[in-house]
Amino acid sequence: MNAPLKNTVPLSLRVPEPRARPGDPIDFSGLVVAPAGAAPRPDINASAYAVRDLAFTLVRVLDEANVAVGPWNPKLSPAQMKRGLRTMVVTRAYDERMYRMQRQGKTSFYMKCTGEEAVASAQALALAEDDMCFPTYRQQALLIARGYPLVDMMNQIYSNAADPCKGRQLPVMYTSKAHGFFSISGNLGTQFSQAVGWAMASAYKGDSRIACAYIGEGSTAEGDFHSALTFASVYDAPVILNVVNNQWAISSFQGIAGGEESTFASRGIGYGIPALRVDGNDFLAVYAVTQWAADRARANLGPTLIEHFTYRAAPHSTSDDPGRYRPVNEADAWPLGDPVERLRDHLIASGEWSDDDHKALEKEAADLVRAAGKEAEAIGTLGQSRPSVKEMFEDVYKETPWHIRRQRQELGV
Amino acid sequence: MPAMNMIQALNSAMDVMMTRDPNVLVFGEDVGYFGGVFRATEGLQKKHGLTRCFDAPIAEGGIVAAAIGMGAYGLRPVIEIQFADYIYPGYDQIVSEAARLRYRSAGDFTAPLTLRTPYGGGIFGGQTHSQSPEALFTHVAGIKTVVPSNPYDAKGLLIAAIEDDDPVIIFEPKRLYNGPFDGWHENPVSPWAKHPDSEVPEGHYTVPLGKAKVVREGNDLTVLAYGTMVHVAQAAAVHAGVDAEVIDLRTLIPIDIETVVASVKKTGRCVIVHEATRTSGFGAELSALVQEECFYHLEAPIARVTGWDTPYPHAFEWEYFPGPQRVADAMKRVMEG
Ligand SMILES: Cc1ncc(C[n+]2csc(CCOP(=O)(O)OP(=O)(O)O)c2C)c(N)n1
Numbered sequence: 051m052n053a054p055l056k057n058t059v060p061l062s063l064r065v066p067e068p069r070a071r072p073g074d075p076i077d078f079s080g081l082v083v084a085p086a087g088a089a090p091r092p093d094i095n096a097s098a099y100a101v102r103d104l105a106f107t108l109v110r111v112l113d114e115a116n117v118a119v120g121p122w123n124p125k126l127s128p129a130q131m132k133r134g135l136r137t138m139v140v141t142r143a144y145d146e147r148m149y150r151m152q153r154q155g156k157t158s159f160y161m162k163c164t165g166e167e168a169v170a171s172a173q174a175l176a177l178a179e180d181d182m183c184f185p186t187y188r189q190q191a192l193l194i195a196r197g198y199p200l201v202d203m204m205n206q207i208y209s210n211a212a213d214p215c216k217g218r219q220l221p222v223m224y225t226s227k228a229h230g231f232f233s234i235s236g237n238l239g240t241q242f243s244q245a246v247g248w249a250m251a252s253a254y255k256g257d258s259r260i261a262c263a264y265i266g267e268g269s270t271a272e273g274d275f276h277s278a279l280t281f282a283s284v285y286d287a288p289v290i291l292n293v294v295n296n297q298w299a300i301s302s303f304q305g306i307a308g309g310e311e312s313t314f315a316s317r318g319i320g321y322g323i324p325a326l327r328v329d330g331n332d333f334l335a336v337y338a339v340t341q342w343a344a345d346r347a348r349a350n351l352g353p354t355l356i357e358h359f360t361y362r363a364a365p366h367s368t369s370d371d372p373g374r375y376r377p378v379n380e381a382d383a384w385p386l387g388d389p390v391e392r393l394r395d396h397l398i399a400s401g402e403w404s405d406d407d408h409k410a411l412e413k414e415a416a417d418l419v420r421a422a423g424k425e426a427e428a429i430g431t432l433g434q435s436r437p438s439v440k441e442m443f444e445d446v447y448k449e450t451p452w453h454i455r456r457q458r459q460e461l462g463v
Numbered sequence: 464m465p466a467m468n469m470i471q472a473l474n475s476a477m478d479v480m481m482t483r484d485p486n487v488l489v490f491g492e493d494v495g496y497f498g499g500v501f502r503a504t505e506g507l508q509k510k511h512g513l514t515r516c517f518d519a520p521i522a523e524g525g526i527v528a529a530a531i532g533m534g535a536y537g538l539r540p541v542i543e544i545q546f547a548d549y550i551y552p553g554y555d556q557i558v559s560e561a562a563r564l565r566y567r568s569a570g571d572f573t574a575p576l577t578l579r580t581p582y583g584g585g586i587f588g589g590q591t592h593s594q595s596p597e598a599l600f601t602h603v604a605g606i607k608t609v610v611p612s613n614p615y616d617a618k619g620l621l622i623a624a625i626e627d628d629d630p631v632i633i634f635e636p637k638r639l640y641n642g643p644f645d646g647w648h649e650n651p652v653s654p655w656a657k658h659p660d661s662e663v664p665e666g667h668y669t670v671p672l673g674k675a676k677v678v679r680e681g682n683d684l685t686v687l688a689y690g691t692m693v694h695v696a697q698a699a700a701v702h703a704g705v706d707a708e709v710i711d712l713r714t715l716i717p718i719d720i721e722t723v724v725a726s727v728k729k730t731g732r733c734v735i736v737h738e739a740t741r742t743s744g745f746g747a748e749l750s751a752l753v754q755e756e757c758f759y760h761l762e763a764p765i766a767r768v769t770g771w772d773t774p775y776p777h778a779f780e781w782e783y784f785p786g787p788q789r790v791a792d793a794m795k796r797v798m799e800g
Contacts, residue, residue: 063514065495065513065514065517065518067496067513071496158588158589158777159589209777209778213778217776217778217779218589218590218774218777218778218779219589219777220588220589220590220591220592220777221777223589236589236590236591237548237549237551238521238549239521268521269521271520271521271522271525272523272524272552273522273524273552274552299492300492300497300500301493301495301496301497301518302492302495302497302518302520302521306519306520307520307521308520369500374497375496375497432587436778436779439782441776442776442779442782442783443771443773446773446774453741453742453772454772454773457741457771457772461771461782463782
């Protein structure tokens, strides 16, 4: 029999901790930011192994002077960039209004995507209109970019008589098949692997459409994330697998999801999925990597994993107070800046935009949102107006079975 | 004795047990530094240390599985699932593993874990912050299922659960965290401090698992309820003007059959109330038990008042919720029957 092995030191349990909590000095010193333009842009048919370094760096296009540099520069036309900027600015104005409305008691709940607008705004521009997105609750910019009416979004948030979800869903849980926007689930991660199934179906049918899935870095801990990667890899599904790493999952920093040990992008490598890590606050970089991933998917080269490195500048939701778990001004100190300001400054630096243009855009966005707000509020805010109570019993099944019919009669509706 | 709301009482139970037993530790999503989204674990990390109250990755299956492994080692983990609506990724670990470990290993390994999770509606939480999934667990042999209805019981039941050698799930009625909500949703809820069950001893005590409590004595009919519905049933009895005996089951499995049977034999009538959907709900089990044990004493058909067989709808919360009016109507029906 072997002698029992002895540890040189007693075992100890490690629980990771963020660098700064409320009251501590803000500390982003652990963050390694690769220079803009440094990451190579491989051919789309490169193997996951060949491009593995891209999972550990940051693909960046806009440099410190807001000039677009390097092989990932997507060379967008000024018109395209202005369209992207507009989506971001409208999204921000929309978020601000709806957050305020919740604070005024006009609805029960709201979630902003402030600081993360570039992710969905750039992706909407890089994807085809009919590619199917499987979003989380922080991709409202997809709907806005694809022209879904703001007033319908608001009607959903107010659960009013014109609510497309018929009063059944928590605010922000939009759905619109016509806009390639899959019904949002409150259960984290579930949609990530469903997107792979949708992509498999598209491949099965010889279609040209691809799927685009989203998950927060916190939710990559769920089994669904790992199922998605396995299925995407095994069936070479035409899907873009986006991890939006905004550093915080409610009060848990990204280290609680394993982000201190390796990047979220690097999860793809073990599955043989090409994986990129991108500066999520750099509109042009997000556009470029998405286009690369979409080209791969459309060329039958299978899935790509993209980690969008960004920061949740907003509270998690209207139920949250970030001052209880992170330094108050951490968002302002985020080394990768603000996505709206960076694209704005790039356009200005290229002579395509001015402060006045930007102010005019902000005003246009505020007016647009206000007008939609007035329209939705005229129908009614939460509790003032709602769909018929009958709607509670509809759509449980295609045809309502006797027992649910009887319950509806018991309620007298 | 200090007056505590339900959150404070639950917090006190964990604090007491962490102080007494180094094998007790607490983890779950956001429970560490932050103290949980409902603040039930506030201050526990600061007081007992980082490795005794910590954040878990967002993986309910992982949380339950880790607790099973720790239990197998000999610890007594207390885990929080942030909302009962998010328990499903952990369902396999609960049903196939925690519930059966003792049986399949002939007692060689056990899973003495305690799982706390807020359940129930009435907070405009929509379909993913309002569910009452208790029947999915009462159906599974090997798990105990507990639902407190007030601060005193919440603390005593949680301590009993932590000390219990089997896996216990505690469904905490989140609508009762801050006050004894009775279902008249347009009225303000009085705080727990005004309720006698908010007097909670600071130290160690238990409320035994498997024991119901008669919270209102009466002769006309028996109401079987748990959690939020205990308060709704009492309000309904007043509203209906019926001399109802209201039983707070407190533990669903193992159920306190003696207390149920003694009451129904006395009153001859029975109304069962729960917030969960009706079909295959725990009320169906209760109804079958009462019929089997009390058939010759029943003077009217048993009535069930429950949530409807639909998801919990955001805008129709109060039509969905089996409030005091619906319970009172059922009481009157049963009195006529
Ligand atoms: C299965 C499941 N578990 C827990 C929750 C509660 N919850 C809602 S959002 C959230 C944090 C998610 O963080 P992350 O995935 O990083 O996305 P972010 O909110 O930062 O965009 C949690 C724990 C949930 N909705 N679903």
